[in-house]
Amino acid sequence: MKIGFVSPYAWDVPGGVQAHIKDLALHYRKQGHEVSVLAPASDESLIEDDFVVTAGRPVAIPYNGAVARVLFGPLAASRVRQWIAGGDFDVLHLHEPAIPSLSLLACSIAEGPLVGTFHAAAPRQKVAFAIAPLLEPVIEKLRARIAVSEVARETLRIHLDTDAVVIPNGIDVDFFANAEANPNWKRPLTMGFIGRFSEPRKGLGVLLKALPNIARVFPDFRLIIAGPGEGLEAMQSINPSLRNRLEFLGRINDSEKAAFLKSLDVYIAPNTGGESFGIILAEAMASGVPIVASDIPAFRYLLDDGKYGELFENENSDELARKIIEFLKSEEKRQRFSQAGSDRAKRFDWKEVSDEIMNVYLHARSENEKVTLVSESRSWNRLFSREDD
Amino acid sequence: MNTYLWLPILLLLTIWYLTFSANRLDRLHHRAETSWANLDAILQRRAALALDIAHTGAVDPATGLLLTAAAHQAREADIADRSEAESGLTQALLILVKETDLTARFPELFQELESLTERLRIAISLHVEAVNAARARRKKLIYRIFRLAGHAPLPVKYAFEDDSLMEITR
Numbered sequence: 001m002k003i004g005f006v007s008p009y010a011w012d013v014p015g016g017v018q019a020h021i022k023d024l025a026l027h028y029r030k031q032g033h034e035v036s037v038l039a040p041a042s043d044e045s046l047i048e049d050d051f052v053v054t055a056g057r058p059v060a061i062p063y064n065g066a067v068a069r070v071l072f073g074p075l076a077a078s079r080v081r082q083w084i085a086g087g088d089f090d091v092l093h094l095h096e097p098a099i100p101s102l103s104l105l106a107c108s109i110a111e112g113p114l115v116g117t118f119h120a121a122a123p124r125q126k127v128a129f130a131i132a133p134l135l136e137p138v139i140e141k142l143r144a145r146i147a148v149s150e151v152a153r154e155t156l157r158i159h160l161d162t163d164a165v166v167i168p169n170g171i172d173v174d175f176f177a178n179a180e181a182n183p184n185w186k187r188p189l190t191m192g193f194i195g196r197f198s199e200p201r202k203g204l205g206v207l208l209k210a211l212p213n214i215a216r217v218f219p220d221f222r223l224i225i226a227g228p229g230e231g232l233e234a235m236q237s238i239n240p241s242l243r244n245r246l247e248f249l250g251r252i253n254d255s256e257k258a259a260f261l262k263s264l265d266v267y268i269a270p271n272t273g274g275e276s277f278g279i280i281l282a283e284a285m286a287s288g289v290p291i292v293a294s295d296i297p298a299f300r301y302l303l304d305d306g307k308y309g310e311l312f313e314n315e316n317s318d319e320l321a322r323k324i325i326e327f328l329k330s331e332e333k334r335q336r337f338s339q340a341g342s343d344r345a346k347r348f349d350w351k352e353v354s355d356e357i358m359n360v361y362l363h364a365r366s367e368n369e370k371v372t373l374v375s376e377s378r379s380w381n382r383l384f385s386r387e388d389d
Numbered sequence: 390m391n392t393y394l395w396l397p398i399l400l401l402l403t404i405w406y407l408t409f410s411a412n413r414l415d416r417l418h419h420r421a422e423t424s425w426a427n428l429d430a431i432l433q434r435r436a437a438l439a440l441d442i443a444h445t446g447a448v449d450p451a452t453g454l455l456l457t458a459a460a461h462q463a464r465e466a467d468i469a470d471r472s473e474a475e476s477g478l479t480q481a482l483l484i485l486v487k488e489t490d491l492t493a494r495f496p497e498l499f500q501e502l503e504s505l506t507e508r509l510r511i512a513i514s515l516h517v518e519a520v521n522a523a524r525a526r527r528k529k530l531i532y533r534i535f536r537l538a539g540h541a542p543l544p545v546k547y548a549f550e551d552d553s554l555m556e557i558t559r
Contacts, residue, residue, distance in 0.1 A: 111416065137413050140522055143420055144515050163518050165511055363512050366423045 001361070003028060004089040004371065006080075007039035008101030010058045010069045012046040016279060017095055017119050020148075020169055025051060027170075027354045038083050040071035040102060055079040055102055070101040080105045081373060089371040091115060091361045097142070098135055098160065108138045111374050113365030116142040118164060121151040121276035121298065132160055143364035146357065149277045151298045165360060169277050170353035173345050176286035179258035186263035189221045189328055192289075193268050194257065194280055198229040203270030203294060206317050211242055213321035218328055221245060226252045226260055261287035265334065266327045269293035272315055278302050281309065282348045285341035290334045292323050308344040309337060411537045417523040421544040424516035428547070431509050432475055436460040438505060439478060442498055448489055455481050472548045513547065520544040 005021050018039070025035040035051050040058035047054060055076055058069040080102060084092070090113065097103040097116045107114060116139070139145075145164035147153035153164045197204040204225070214221055224247045225231070231248030238246070252260060261267065267284040269291060275298040282302065284291050291309030293299040303309040310327065312319040327334055346352070439460040443453040459474075459481035466474035482502065485491055492499045523544045532538060 137409075140413070141416055141420075143423060143519075145518075162522070163514065165514055359508055359511060360515075363424065363427045363508075363515050366426055369423075 001028075001090045002034040002088060003036075003361070004084070004087050004092045005035065005037045006092070006094045006097075006103045006106045007037060008068075008070050008096045008099060008103045009040070010071075011037070011039035011041050011049075011052055011054070012043055013069055016169075016277075020117075020119070021095060022049065023170060023172070023350060024354060024357065027350050028358075031354075036083075036087060036089075038080065038102060038106070040069070040076075042069070053083055055083070061100070068099065068101075070099065072100050072102065072105055076102060077105050077109065080109055084110050084371060085373055087371070090369075091365060092371045093117065093357075093361075094142070096120060098139060098156075104135075104138060107141060109374055110371050111141055112371040113361070113369055114142045114371070115144045115146065115360060115364050117146040117148065118152050118156050119148050119276055121149070121155050121274070122159070135160060144360045146360060149298055150301050152276045155276075167353060167356045167360070168348050169279050169282065170350040171279065171282050171286055171345070171348050173286045173349040175254075176258050176261060176283050176345075177288065177342065179255070179262045179287065181262040182256075182259040185224060185260060187222060188265070189218055190263065190265050191221065191223045191268055191324065192226070192260060192264040192266075193223065193270075194226045194252075194260070195271075196227050196229055197225060198233070201272050201274045203272045203315075205237070206270040206272065206294070206315055206320060207268055208238055209317035210321035210324065211245070212239060213318065214324055214328075215242060215245070217325050221328070222247065224249060224260070224264075226250070226257070257283070258287065261289050264289045266324060267291050268320075268324065269299060270320060271296060271299070275299065282345055285309070286345035286348075288338045288342050290327060290337035291341065292320065292327060294320075304344070308340045407531075407535055407537065410531060411539075414523070414526050414532060414537055415541075417519070417526055418538075418541050418544070421516070421519040421523045424512065424519045425544075425547075428509075428512040428516045431505060431512050432463065432471075435482075435502075435505050435509065436463045436478065438498075438501060439482060442485065442491070442495075442502075445495075445498075448485065448491065452485055452489060456485060468545050471545075516547055520546055 003025075005025055007018055007021050009015050009017055011018055021037060025037055029035050029051065037049070037052045038055055039052055040056060041047055041054040042057055044054045056071055056079060058071040060067050060069050062068075084106065092106065092110055092112070092114050094103040094107050094114060094116045096119050097107045098118065099120075103116075107116065139160055139162065145156065145162060146167050147156055147164035148167070148169050150166060153166050156162060156164050193204065193207060195202040195204070207223075211223070222245055226249040228251045235243055235246070249260070261284050267289045269278065269281055271278070271294055273296055275296055278293075278298045281291055281293060281299060285308060291303065293303060293309055293311055294314040295311040296314055300306075300311065303311060305311070310323050312323045439456050442448060443456040443460070448456070459478040463471075463474045463478040486499070486502075524546070526532060527538050527543065
């Protein structure tokens with residue numbers, strides 16, 4: 001099968017959606033399918049993957065509380081048109097097609113077996129009612145919609161009044177399960193946190209407030225924080241006597257991340273919201289590290305209401321401290337959650353997830369059908385799309 | 390500007406909008422047809438599998454008879470009665486899974502049933518979504534006034550009990 005993927009975000013910038021597309025594309029290629037990815041790129045010379053076609057430099061726009069680097073406009077549209085016309089695709093898989101992006105362009109330009117995956121979770125927004133009528137004629141062309149979580153599915157239902165099949169994000173379970181711990185990090189009473197900690201919604205502040213309580217019971221605890229950001233700034237808010245308990249690693253790559261997770265006694269996810277799936281928790285479960293996480297909807301769903309990891313009330317530092325102390329005290333409890341998490345993680349393995357997505361592809365097309373340009377078959381559109389350009 | 394220039398522009402815009410709307414509906418109909426074709430294919434395979442199970446001697450005669458009857462009904466039902474007949478087959482398969490030791494004795498048959506059921510669940514949800522979208526669009530005033538649906542038949546709603554379907558895989 002020949003599969004085309006469209007990424008809304010720049011390929012040379014790290015991100016969850018890009019990582020998802022890359023893993024999926026590589027997985028299908030290994031199975032013998034032909035894949036091609038169309039993506040924006042800030043610097044084309046940095047793109048190493050030979051299956052990626054670049055569509056131009058992205059622009060930064062504020063979207064959903066963060067800055068998204070996306071690409072659209074007439075030049076991008078003509079690139080998309082070229083790519084689709086020359087691609088001869090059996091299926092076109094568009095990621096995040098409901099934001100102004102390459103995916104939305106591709107969705108409006110193409111027709112046939114189109115599949116869309118919705119990643120983001122957003123609270124109900126007034127603006128949605130203004131943009132829904134514009135998006136509706138485009139989004140309704142998707143033969144199948146996939147949401148990566150129940151939260152993303154609910155977002156789609158509220159904003160665009162359409163349902164989706166839930167297929168979770170994938171991870172390489174063996175990669176995390178078989179990683180070796182790093183002796184520099186692996187010491188008793190070590191907690192870990194990964195994320196862009198300067199963003200308040202990642203909840204590092206909630207965790208830092210819990211530290212004095214933990215220090216009262218376990219004066220020797222350690223907290224290692226990985227992720228891009230300025231460590232010194234975060235240090236300002238901490239009691240000076242606790243500062244030497246903290247270590248900042250900066251950005252880490254995938255192998256370092258796997259080793260890091262393996263080295264921990266407990267992984268803390270204090271996110272206060274805005275999370276759609278929480279892939280780091282799936283990775284932590286695959287590594288076998290027990291988890292303490294806030295009870296936001298995405299985490300509650302991923303951990304099945306506390307069956308596969310301990311939940312604490314969102315933004316409640318006292319309860320977080322209590323739960324962490326319970327974990328650090330009880331080897332037996334850590335073992336139990338580690339085992340439960342490892343079992344749960346298998347559900348998110350690419351082997352299973354990619355089969356499910358392939359299944360949706362098969363449902364989206366009738367026999368021998370190909371993705372085509374809209375303008376090829378619609379004379380009126382051809383007349384007007386010239387003017388639109 | 391004078392009225393004589395506005396009039397053709399307005400007319401052109403109206404025609405464009407009507408064509409655009411008709412195209413939209415056409416695509417929605419096509420989507421519903423595709424999803425139905427896929428759903429139908431899986432339902433046919435399920436009925437064939439049910440007959441296979443009934444005829445391989447894997448089950449007792451009573452269950453075999455129940456399965457055969459349900460599978461034939463599902464195969465022969467016309468589109469309006471289809472969902473009811475297929476639900477009947479689901480119930481029969483549910484009895485098969487719950488009351489007999491098929492799972493233990495014929496794991497490969499059961500596995501095939503399980504994977505078919507999983508695919509069926511997705512096919513149903515895609516089809517229901519496509520039909521709802523097409524029907525909702527056809528109800529809009531402009532489509533009724535200008536008869537933009539043409540002679541295309543109204544897509545049939547398919548009411549399949551999703552819950553009992555899920556129990557088969559459990």
